[in-house]
Amino acid sequence: MTTEPATTVLAGTAFRRGLREAMGFHWIALFASYLGFGSLIRGAGMDLWLGLYSTLFTWTLPGQVVAVELMGIGASLAVIAASVALTNARLLPMVVVLMPLMRNPAVPRWAFYPLAHLVAVTGWAAALLRFPAMPVEERIPWLMGFGAVLKAAGLLGTAAGFALAGTLPPVVTLGLVFVNPVYFMLVFAADLRERAKVWALGLGAVLGPLLHLADAEWGLLAAGVVAGTAAFLIVGNGTARSGARRG
Amino acid sequence: MADGGWIWPFVVLTVAAAVTYAWRGLGVALAGRINPGGALFRWVSCVAYALLAALVARMILLPIGPLAQAPLSARLLGAFLGLAAFRLCRQNLLAGVAAAVAGLIALTAFAG
DSSP, rough: OOOOHHHHHHHHHHHHHHHHHHHTHHHHHHHHHHHHHHHHHHHHTHHHHHHHHHHHHHHOOOHHHHHHHHTTTTTOHHHHHHHHHHTTTHHHHHHHHHHHHHOOSSSOOGGGGHHHHTOOOHHHHHHHHGGSSOHHHHHHHHHHHHHHHHHHHHHHHHHHHHHHHHHSSSHHHHHHHHHHHHHHHHHHHHHOHHHHHHHHHHHHHHHHHHHHOOHHHHHHHHHHHHHHHHHHHHGGGGGHHHHHHHH | OOTTTTTHHHHHHHHHHHHHHHHHHHHHHTTTOOOTTTHHHHHHHHHHHHHHHHHHHHHHSSSOOGGGGGGGHHHHHHHHHHHEEEHHHOOOOHHHHHHHHHHHHHHHHOOO
């Protein structure tokens, strides 16, 4: 009885701190990148609610863009599902890395299943950075606050991109649709220390357009698997050490 | 979509959300039992990077949808301007994206 209010206050404070920390740069970056997704949805001739639905439930921009782009070239459901699955498979090790940092005897195991939905690149990287300096019981509420702000930014960005793409001159709409490829390109360019990643990016960028010309439906999936596997084999165990250190 | 209808996009986006969540749920289930730094996950991350790089290159070089109306030179120069601004502004993402978008719009407007 006496610990209950104290825990609540603590959780509330951590939640609000998460909210605050996600405002600012993270909020703007998420909003801006989802502007591109919203305009992509409009460009594909879909309704806004489909874009919001995707942002709400998929919550990884790359997977969402892959799905809409492949739909645009008329790919089958199996190809789209496989491509999205491969794009997002890195979520599994990301969750595995984060889980032990959040484990708390007071929190039932099932609660981690809905919580895991908040794990995407931005929140994950911020959590890994912040968790070590935070008491264990504050980590989950912090992540919920941080994730809630990011999610709101994504939904607002999707809606704003959709609205802007319908009202601005067509030439400005082009610019909005350009946001996603450029955003991904710059995120990749920001960190090129891992050799395997550099090979994967380079080979993928070359094979992507070529295999798209050879077969639009399977091209993306094939480029990812072939270029990724080649990069993995070329570098071999070279990245094993840096990978282990990160984890 | 020219054929209208929300059912197909809804089905596709639902499947995309489901396969995406499956990885997160599996991560919770397998936490502590697998090594996230192992060879399998290094391969997985290589494939994800390659697939996204393939998509980015294709979206810039061979776009579908509205972006196809911008000339190739505008798309390439826009991307280059974005990279240059990103480097000059200490890897500031927003500066890079803004420069690329402004460059693409300006170059397309001039070309048209």
